[in-house]
Amino acid sequence: MAEASNSKADTAVSSAPKGGSAKDKDASKHKRTGSSTTGVYNINDLEKEGKELQIAKETQKLNWKLNTSPASLDDKDALKKFLTNPPVKKIDLHFPLGLEVTARNLKGVTIKDALDAIYKQYKKKADDELDNPILAGFEWDKETSWTKLIVHQKKEGAPAPKKKGKKGAKDDDE
Numbered sequence: 001m002a003e004a005s006n007s008k009a010d011t012a013v014s015s016a017p018k019g020g021s022a023k024d025k026d027a028s029k030h031k032r033t034g035s036s037t038t039g040v041y042n043i044n045d046l047e048k049e050g051k052e053l054q055i056a057k058e059t060q061k062l063n064w065k066l067n068t069s070p071a072s073l074d075d076k077d078a079l080k081k082f083l084t085n086p087p088v089k090k091i092d093l094h095f096p097l098g099l100e101v102t103a104r105n106l107k108g109v110t111i112k113d114a115l116d117a118i119y120k121q122y123k124k125k126a127d128d129e130l131d132n133p134i135l136a137g138f139e140w141d142k143e144t145s146w147t148k149l150i151v152h153q154k155k156e157g158a159p160a161p162k163k164k165g166k167k168g169a170k171d172d173d174e
Contacts (some may be wrong), residue, residue, distance in 0.1 A: 040108040043088045046121035047146040054085040055149065059111055060137035066122040066130060066153070070115035083138070083149075092148040093117060093138070100148070114138070118151070131155075 046053065058078040059072040064070065070079060084091065087108030093101050101121055118135070127133060132153035139150040 007149055018169070037107050039049065040087045040089055040106070043147045046088065051086065052142070053088075053140045055138050055140055056081050056083055056085070056111055059083070059114075059135070062111075062115075062135060064115060064135045065127075065133050066118055066135060067117070067125045067127065067133065069083055069123075070112055073115075079110065079115070081111055083109045083111050083114045084140075092145075093151050094148045095151050095153075114149075 041051075056078075058075070058081055062073060062075065062078065064073055073079065083103065089106050089109070090102055090104040091109055091114075093103060095101075095116060099121065101117040103109045106112045115135075122130070132155055134154045134156060136152040136154040138150060141164040142148060144150075
């Protein structure tokens, strides 16, 4: 009987993977890879390479009020688009009066990420506290700072588009 228990012990020992236990091997397989999403850059690397940024044009058309939630916007599709091309993991948003916020997303900063970062700063402000409460868009000025976008604001948003009447309805029947 002693021999049988030895052979069992031997097979258990010999079947263990070399170089550590099975637990160690599994743990090494599950490292986080979120920070290395392909096609998403660190803004500092882009500066070193001299790659130019392009800002999504949709940001100029949003007419978003800085102290309202980005979720209240009608154009939900625009929120999903990357703020810059090529996409970056984080970018600083600089306001003319000196305020600076950082938008972050390891999978690429979207327009929503930028608006969320701005909203976080402005959500407690009343309408009358804001001189220019509407987002006019972003500007990238590589001469001033490669890693920042300048936030432009305006007093009033564009008038809301008028809704058209139903097709086939006649307005001349008076």
